[in-house]
Amino acid sequence: MTPPAESPNGSSSEPPGGSSSGSSAEPSTDLDGLGLQPERTLLAWQRTIALMVVVGLLFLRGSLVPGDDNVPEAPLVLRVATMTVLLVLGLVLGVHLGLRWRGSEHGKRAPGTGGPPLHVARPWAMAVLCAGVLVLSGVLMLTVLLGF
Amino acid sequence: MGSETGPGDTRGTKRSVDYRFTLANERTFLAWIRTALAILAGAVAVLHLLPLDWAQVPRTAVGLVLAALAGVITVYAPLRWYRVQRIMSRGGPLKMSLLPVITTFAVGLVCALVLLGNLL
Structure with missing residues (x-):
């Protein structure tokens, strides 16, 4: 696991690699650690x-001006249900991230490998996040198309 | 998929990927999801939130195009993440993604719709 020559994300906030401290006894990956x-x-x-x-929350809020309804608005029950689903998904993701973060000693040492974790969240968390966005997008499109 | 090291990294012959690359890939995925959420916020604003003096047809069209674009990005982002993850573990060159072009054209289309709707 040697550090690559170039920045993996091209951003300027990359910490300087181990080149400046190469002669010291510290391992060159210390700054990344x-x-x-x-x-x-x-x-x-x-x-x-x-x-x-x-x-x-924006979807839950509905129109800023009541009565401005030339596009059919989703019923309140559906909006509250969507918001509840999003809150539950957010809570699940938050708990998962918190547990993983604590388990990897604040991102320093993943259990098993000893190095920093390869992923902050497990891949299923990405699927959960995508599901949340898709639910919101689907509910928005369906309520407009079906004309509630 | 549920393993600690993720897809493509569990086979013994694969080279191990630098964690900075996998984390950058994860952040790119999250940035795409945030882009989709921002577009979705625009769709909610156009369809429900703001009092607009538009006719129903252009208003619905703009909102639906935005919501559909958010859906496309949300489906594509994890696929792209998985593909990059696999390429990185094999060591091949990264391929260009088509999604920025799709997003640009869709946002441009929405801009044209809004402009035409206001001018005509």
Whole structure:
């Protein structure tokens, strides 16, 4: 697992590699071992889950001006149900991420490998997230098309 | 899929992937999902949230195009993640994704619809 020459994501926030401390006794991957990359990924997960809940709230809110209804609006029961589904999915994802984060010692050491984790969340969490977005998109399209 | 190292990484002959690459791949997936959510927020705003003086047809069309685009991105993003993950574990060159082009054209179409709807 040698560090690659170029940045994997091309961003400027990449920590400098081990080149500056190559002559010291510290291992060259020490800077990467600070957990910056896993932490960035965890923050990306948190942003995404928060955005999913916010978009769900927008859908729950309905029209800002009551009576402006030339596009059929979803019934309140359906909107509340969608929001509940999104909240449950967000909660499941949050608990999963928290447990994994704690289990990997804040992204420093994954159990088993000893190095930083290859993934912050398991692949099923990605499927859960996609399911949440698809539910919202599907409910939005179906209610407009079916004309509730 | 449920293993610790993810797909393509469990076979013994595969080379191990640097964790920074897999995490960058995961963040790219999340960025696409956030893009889909932002587009979905636009669809909700056009269809329900904002008081717009548009006719029903262009309003519904813009909202549906946006919601459908969000759906397409949400289906494509995990497939793209899986494909990149597999390519990385094999060591081949990454292929270009078609999704940025699709997104650009769909957003451009929505812009044209909004402009025409306001001008005509």
